[in-house]
Amino acid sequence: xxDIADRLGVSRSTVxxxxxxxxxxxxxxxxxxxxxxVAGELNYHVNDLARSLRTGxxxxxxxxxxxxxNDFFGRLTFHIQEEAKKAGYLVLTINSNENIDxxxxxxxxxxxxxxxxxxxxxxxxxxxxxxxxxxxGIPVVTxxxxxPVLDVDYVGVDNYEASRQAVENLVAAGLRNIGVVxxxxxxxxxxxxxxxxxxxxxxxxxxxxxxxxxxxxLHEDSEIESMIKEFxxxxxxxxxxxxxxxxxxxxxxxxxxxxxKDMCLLCFDDISPYRSLDFDIRxxxxxIQEMARKAFSLLLMRIRGEKNLAGRYLFQARYIx
Amino acid sequence: xxDIADRLGVSRSTVxxxxxxxxxxxxxxxxxxxxxxVAGELNYHVNDLARSLRTGxxxxxxxxxxxxxNDFFGRLTFHIQEEAKKAGYLVLTINSNENIDxxxxxxxxxxxxxxxxxxxxxxxxxxxxxxxxxxxGIPVVTxxxxxPVLDVDYVGVDNYEASRQAVENLVAAGLRNIGVVxxxxxxxxxxxxxxxxxxxxxxxxxxxxxxxxxxxxLHEDSEIESMIKEFxxxxxxxxxxxxxxxxxxxxxxxxxxxxxKDMCLLCFDDISPYRSLDFDIRxxxxxIQEMARKAFSLLLMRIRGEKNLAGRYLFQARYIx
DNA sequence: GTGAAAGCGCTAACAG
DNA sequence: CTGTTAGCGCTTTCAC
Numbered sequence: 090x091x092d093i094a095d096r097l098g099v100s101r102s103t104v105x106x107x108x109x110x111x112x113x114x115x116x117x118x119x120x121x122x123x124x125x126x127v128a129g130e131l132n133y134h135v136n137d138l139a140r141s142l143r144t145g146x147x148x149x150x151x152x153x154x155x156x157x158x159n160d161f162f163g164r165l166t167f168h169i170q171e172e173a174k175k176a177g178y179l180v181l182t183i184n185s186n187e188n189i190d191x192x193x194x195x196x197x198x199x200x201x202x203x204x205x206x207x208x209x210x211x212x213x214x215x216x217x218x219x220x221x222x223x224x225x226g227i228p229v230v231t232x233x234x235x236x237p238v239l240d241v242d243y244v245g246v247d248n249y250e251a252s253r254q255a256v257e258n259l260v261a262a263g264l265r266n267i268g269v270v271x272x273x274x275x276x277x278x279x280x281x282x283x284x285x286x287x288x289x290x291x292x293x294x295x296x297x298x299x300x301x302x303x304x305x306x307l308h309e310d311s312e313i314e315s316m317i318k319e320f321x322x323x324x325x326x327x328x329x330x331x332x333x334x335x336x337x338x339x340x341x342x343x344x345x346x347x348x349x350k351d352m353c354l355l356c357f358d359d360i361s362p363y364r365s366l367d368f369d370i371r372x373x374x375x376x377i378q379e380m381a382r383k384a385f386s387l388l389l390m391r392i393r394g395e396k397n398l399a400g401r402y403l404f405q406a407r408y409i410x
Numbered sequence: 411x412x413d414i415a416d417r418l419g420v421s422r423s424t425v426x427x428x429x430x431x432x433x434x435x436x437x438x439x440x441x442x443x444x445x446x447x448v449a450g451e452l453n454y455h456v457n458d459l460a461r462s463l464r465t466g467x468x469x470x471x472x473x474x475x476x477x478x479x480n481d482f483f484g485r486l487t488f489h490i491q492e493e494a495k496k497a498g499y500l501v502l503t504i505n506s507n508e509n510i511d512x513x514x515x516x517x518x519x520x521x522x523x524x525x526x527x528x529x530x531x532x533x534x535x536x537x538x539x540x541x542x543x544x545x546x547g548i549p550v551v552t553x554x555x556x557x558p559v560l561d562v563d564y565v566g567v568d569n570y571e572a573s574r575q576a577v578e579n580l581v582a583a584g585l586r587n588i589g590v591v592x593x594x595x596x597x598x599x600x601x602x603x604x605x606x607x608x609x610x611x612x613x614x615x616x617x618x619x620x621x622x623x624x625x626x627x628l629h630e631d632s633e634i635e636s637m638i639k640e641f642x643x644x645x646x647x648x649x650x651x652x653x654x655x656x657x658x659x660x661x662x663x664x665x666x667x668x669x670x671k672d673m674c675l676l677c678f679d680d681i682s683p684y685r686s687l688d689f690d691i692r693x694x695x696x697x698i699q700e701m702a703r704k705a706f707s708l709l710l711m712r713i714r715g716e717k718n719l720a721g722r723y724l725f726q727a728r729y730i731x
Numbered sequence: 732g733t734g735a736a737a738g739c740g741c742t743a744a745c746a747g
Numbered sequence: 748c749t750g751t752t753a754g755c756g757c758t759t760t761c762a763c
Contacts, residue, residue: 090740
C-alpha cells in the first residue's frame with residue numbers, strides 16, 4: 090500500500106480510503122482513478138487479515154452441516170453460499186459428521202478465526218456449543234434441527250405436519266402395512282416425522298401395523314439388507330430422509346436383495362429422479378432455497394446488530410404423490 | 411492475552427509461547443499448566459487474524475468447484491475437507507457456477523483473504539485466473555479438469571480410457587445404437603469422454619450410429635425432453651456425467667416423457683442407487699476419495715515449500731457393468 | 732526461563 | 748481534500 094502511495098506521492102491513508110470505498114467526497118476523483126489504476130497495475134490486493142484485525146469484521150461466515158456430500162445439506166449450503174456471495178461474504182463449510190466432539194472442536198476453531206456469524210445444523214447434544222457461540226457474542230442461526238430451550242434463531246420446516254400429510258395420503262390410498270426406516274439419530278426432525286407416522290397409523294386403527302426400523306449412521310449397508318427382508322411384506326416403506334433412501338437403493342443394488350416393485354416408496358426429501366422406476370414413488374419436498382435465504386438474511390440482521398428475541402421460522406414442506 | 415498474563419503475573423510473550431505450543435524447554439511446566447488453566451477459565455480463544463497477520467499463514471485453504479450441490483463435487487469437497495481437518499486447515503468452499511467472471515472475482519477475494527492454498531476445478535477459460543494465483547505465490551492444484559499448457563499440479567482420472575472401456579463393453583454386448591448426452595461445456599473431461607465414445611463406435615464400424623446431444627447448462631429441463639424423444643429408438647444412452655443423468659431422470663418424471671425401460675443406461679459417475687430400476691444400468695466410478703487425498707497432500711507439499719515441477723496425477727476410473 | 736519492544740498491513744480519528 | 752499517528756492482537760528476536 091505504501092508502494093502505491095509512494096508512486097503517486099500521496100499518503101497511505103488516501104490510498105486506504107479509496108481502496109476501501111470510503112473516498113466519496115474525501116478524495117478527488119482524479120486521485121481515485123490514479124490509485125485504482127496503479128493498484129491494478131501492481132496487481133495489488135488488500136490484505137484482509139490486517140483489515141479484519143483492525144475493523145473487527147472478517148466478512149467470513151461459517152456453515153456447519155452434518156455432511157456436505159449429502160444432497161439436502163449440499164443444496165442448503167449451496168444456496169446459503171449464493172446469498173453470501175451477493176452480500177460479499179465468503180463461507181467456511183464444515184462437516185460435523187453427526188459427531189459432537191468434532192462439532193465442538195470446529196466451533197472452537199471458528200471462534201479463533203473470528204468469523205462474523207455461523208449457520209449450524211447442530212448434531213445431537215449440540216446445544217452446548219451453540220450456547221458457547223452465543224456467549225462469545227457471535228451471531229448464530231440454527232437450521233433444520235431445533236435446539237429446544239435455547240434462545241436462538243431457527244429455520245426449518247414443520248416436520249410433523251408434512252410427515253402427517255404424506256402418511257395420511259398413503260392411508261387414504263388404502264395402504265396400511267407401512268414400514269418406516271430411519272437413521273438412528275435422536276434429532277427433532279426425524280423424531281417428528283416418525284411421531285406423525287405413528288399418530289396417523291394409530292388414528293387409522295392400524296397401530297398394530299407400526300413397524301419401525303432404525304439404521305445406525307455409518308453402519309447403513311449391513312443393516313439395510315436385513316431391513317429390506319423384514320419389510321418384504323409391506324405395502325409401502327417410508328424413508329425419513331433422502332440419505333437413508335439412497336443408501337437403501339444403493340445397498341439393494343450391491344447385495345442383490347431388493348424391495349418388491351409393486352411397493353409404494355415414500356421419502357422425506359425430493360427423490361423425483363427415481364420416479365422412472367417401477368415403484369410408486371412419493372415424497373416430501375422441502376423449500377431448501379427459501380430456507381437458505383431466510384437463514385442467511387437472519388444471520389445478516391444479527392451481524393448488523395439486530396438484538397431482538399430469537400425467532401422460529403417454519404416453512405411448509407410439500408407432499409408430492 | 412494481556413488479561414491472562416496479568417492474572418499470573420507473567421508477560422504476554424510467555425503466554426503466547428505456551429498458547430502456540432512453542433513453550434517446550436522455554437517455560438516451566440508449572441507456568442504452562444497455569445496458563446492453560448486460566449485460558450480455559452476465561453474461555454479464551456487466540457485471535458487467528460492477528461496470528462495470521464503476524465505469521466503469514468492463515469491455515470485456511472479454499473476449494474473452488476462448479477457447484478457444491480452436485481454429487482461428484484460434494485463428495486470431492488467433503489473428502490478434501492476431512493483431509494484438511496486432520497491437518498488443521500479450514501476450508502472456504504466456493505461455487506463458480508461454470509462462470510468465468512464469478513470464478514475470477516472469487517479468486518480475487520481469496521487473494522485478499524490470504525488463503526494458504528487453493529484447490530480448483532477451473533471453469534472453461536479458467537486458465538488465466540489459475541496463472542494469476544500462481545503469480546501471487548499461492549499454491550494451487552487443479553482437479554478434474556486439466557488446464558493444458560499451464561505448469562500446475564493436476565489430479566484427475568483418465569477420462570478417455572475409462573469412457574472407452576465402458577462403451578466397448580456396450581458394443582461387446584451387441585449394442586450399436588448408442589446415443590450420447592452431454593452438457594454443452596467445453597471442458598476436457600467431457601470432451602475426452604465423448605471422443606472415446608466416437609472412437610469406439612467408429613472402430614466398430616458403426617460411425618453412422620454416432621448421435622450426440624448437447625444440453626445447455628442451466629437450461630436442462632427444456633432440452634432434455636426433446637433429447638428423450640430423439641433417442642427413443644436407441645438401444646442405449648450414455649450420459650457423460652451424473653448431473654445430466656439425474657436431471658434427465660428428474661425431468662422425465664416431471665414431464666411424463668420417459669426412456670424405454672429396456673434401454674441400457676450408461677453414466678460416467680456412480681449411479682448405483684438407480685440399479686433397482688428396470689433399466690439396465692451401467693456406470694463408471696471415479697475414485698473420489700483418493701483423488702481428494704492426493705489433491706490435498708499435493709497442496710500441502712506446496713504450502714510447505716515444495717518447488718519441483720508440477721505433476722499430473724491420473725487415477726483409474728472403474729467400469730461397473 | 733522470562734520480559735521488553737518492534738512490527739505484520741491496515742483503518743480511523745484528528746489536525747491541517 | 749490530504750497527511751500524521753495510534754493501535755487492532757499476536758509472534759519473535761534479543762537482552763536479561
